[in-house]
Amino acid sequence: MGTTQLEAVAEPKYWHLRTVLTEALESEFSVGEILPNERDLAARYGVARATLRQALEQLELEGRLQRRRGVGTTVAPPRVGVAVGSEQHAWPGMPGDGWEPADSELAVPPAHVATALDIDGSALVHTVRRFRVSHGQPVAVEVLYIPSPSVPELSAIDAPSGPVRARAVLRELHRLALERQENAVELGSAGADDAKALDRLPGAPVLMVTTRYLTAGRTAALSVATYRADTCRLTFGESGGLEIHHGPEARAS
């Protein structure tokens, strides 16, 4: 076992296979094409099924392959660029921001969110759940946490729940003057609910984007958004239109 470990460190078999497969994807396959099944691929490259799977997982993580139950493994299109930060520093829910409000309720936020909002751990905040769809695919889910002082004139009468309520909460938030927003991106894994909404399996790698909306020196709202890491390239900047791809398809074009 010690020897196996050492060999694996020098150049893991699956890593070599990944390189070989990357070249094959560039030269022999086109976007959307279905790859041969695992048994045939393993035979073709003379590797164990486990090694093949590891290489395929790697290529999926790199956004070059997509694996879907019932369909098989297909060559992935270039990642979709989704604008996250912008010079405009707009509030969430402004027209054309690409997000669909789904629901809103009053709830106790997770402890780390309460800390970030600088509120008491047992205080209720307005939570707004939203979805983002790009090119017909679900690409992100978001939970927005809005402390009550940020929406002081919000009334519970007109729209008690659902997307209508979510829109009402956001509309109230827009009355505040937004000073700026701060974003942070890190790697995470999809929990059961997020995975379902994003059409992935639990544990799938995701890009977690935390956005702090600041007004008059304090955090008026906090957003925790979960983006599919296999299909998304997050863009920050004025135009949000950075069009560089690392995928083989982009290089071939």
Place this chain on the structure above:
Amino acid sequence: MGTTQLEAVAEPKYWHLRTVLTEALESEFSVGEILPNERDLAARYGVARATLRQALEQLELEGRLQRRRGVGTTVAPPRVGVAVGSEQHAWPGMPGDGWEPADSELAVPPAHVATALDIDGSALVHTVRRFRVSHGQPVAVEVLYIPSPSVPELSAIDAPSGPVRARAVLRELHRLALERQENAVELGSAGADDAKALDRLPGAPVLMVTTRYLTAGRTAALSVATYRADTCRLTFGESGGLEIHHGPEARAS
């Protein structure tokens, strides 16, 4: 096999174990503490070694555990926040930007970089390699691509190579008036060289940050930076000091 697959979809064993381990990490362990070995852990939770490893890999991906050869598995400290974008939109290599220039040479860039720079595929560009160290740990490696027209007065005489040459190239670049920068973040995996520089194994998940530096409407330089995804949280925004953590340690504090 079909049945196994269906069960796996409902709730994979490793995912359940991951949840159990997350709770154990929060309640029983502190940052830096070494976990029991795999054999003991597998016995303690009544799972196969393969399942345990999958759960540990998951927690490593989430930045909650660190696994190092010769040390074992330790509870990870909260991720380090590293500022990527800023309102100042500074050129690379300005004082205090946290990067160490390592080398510079004239080379043909990868095809997708040439496309992004809108230059001929066979044209030589100045490439500058830099490293970023945070809290004594290597956190990122970068290759900057600078077309010759961006540094027209650069002379080859004084500093033909090495960090001195890299600094000379950057100094010349600073003569241009920077209009703005655009950033994009996506998930990638470390190639052999980057993995070595970042003290990871090839294939380790990384956050790839592509930055386009624009001046007078054209791309004066393009940076492709590779950040360790296990230890880094990338921050964008004026202060760059977004201090929210998703790790169990942060929640416990």
